[in-house]
Amino acid sequence: MSHKFKPTSKHKFSFGLWTVGNPGGDPFGQPVRKKLTPVELVHLLAEVGAWGVNLHDNDLIPINATSSERQQIIDEFKNALDETGIVVPMATTNLFSDPVFKDGAFTSNDSKVRAYALQKTMNAIDLGIELGASMYVFWGGREGVDTDASKESIQSLKRFREALNYLCEYIKDQDYDLKFALEAKPNEPRADIFLPTTGAMLGFIETLDYPEMVGVNPEVAHEHMAGLNFVHAVAQALDAGKLFHIDLNDQAFGRYDQDLRFGSVNIKSAFFLVKLLEDNNYDGCRHFDAHAYRTEDYEGVKDFARGCMRTYLILKEKVDRWNNDSEIQSLLSEINADDGTMDQYLGKYESNKAAALKTQNFDRKSLGERGYGYERLDQLTMELLMGIR
Ligand code: GLT
C-alpha cells in the first residue's frame, strides 16, 4: 500500500471500541470472532494507524463491575493509551443493551428507568472526562416506540428535552469542558426512533436550555436508511455551526443498518461528503462507526479499518484533483456565469428593490431553454473517480 495515503494524527481518524471490537454476531448467527479486550483493541488501532478510540461506558467497564474492578480497568486502559499514543476524543453511554432499557432510557414510561438512565449517563460522563474526552454522543437507539399506543409523542419529546437540559446543567455544575452531539436514526432497534433525522435533531436542539452546548453527530448509514441525501444533512449541520462529530460508514439504501466500511457502497456520495468536509475545513473527529464483514478474522478487521481511512484519504486527494481540474472548473464557471445585471434585485430585501423587480421583464422561454451542462459535469466527476483524470 502506498505511503501517500498514510493516516496521521492531523486527520483525527477514530474508531469505537464497539467497531473494531465487533465480534460479528447478528440477529441470525453467533459471534464469529473472539472478543478482544479494550487494551488489545487499543493496540490494534495503533497498529493500523488510527488516532483515537471512542467508547460506551460498558465497552470498557462491565455494567456490574465493582468500584475497585472499575478502577483497575481504567488504569490498564490508560496505560495502553499512554503506550500507544491513542487518545479518547469521544465517549457515550450504552442506554440500549440492557433489558432495563427495552422501553427507552430518557423516554421510558417508567420514571425509575428514566432516573437510572440519568444516573448511568452522569457516571459515564465522569468516565469520559477522566479519559480526556471533549465530546459526548447521545444515540437514543431505544428512544422510540414499537406502537404509537405506547407513548404520547409530544410527552416523549418533553422527557428527552428534560434529560438533556438536566445533563447540560450537570456539565456546567461540574465545570466540565464537554459538548453533546445528538445522533439520529430512523428505526432499528425500535420500529420508530424519535427525532429520526439529523434535520429533526437540529430543530430540536434549538428548543433546549443551552443550545450552544449541543450539536449533531450524523451517520451516513442512518440518513441513507431513511432514503435521504447524507451530504445535504451534513451541509445543514455545518451551516448551523452544529457539526460536532461525524459517524462515517456506508449503507445500501432500503436495507437494515449495515455499518459497512466507509465508501464501500456509494463512492460518489462518499466523494461529495469528503469534499464538503474538506472544502469547509471541518476540524472535528472523523469517526468510523462501522464494522468488518462477518466473514473476517482479526486480519480482516485490520483490513477493514485501514480501508476506511485509506478510502477517506484517496477521496481527499480526488477532491483536490476535482478542485484543480481545469475542464471541471471552467465548466463550473460557465454554469455559474453572472453578468451582474440582477444584483439590483437580489440579496437582502428592500422595498424599492422589490418594487423594481416587479416591473422587470424576464424572457422565461429562453431561460427555460437553457442547458446546464450537468451531464458533462457529472461524467467528468465519474471519470475522475474512476481514475482516468
Ligand atoms: C451503535 C449504533 C451507532 C452509535 C453508537 C453510539 S452505538 O452501534 O449503531 O450508530 O453511533 O451509541
Ligand code: MN
Ligand atoms: Mn453511529
Ligand code: MN
Ligand atoms: Mn449505524
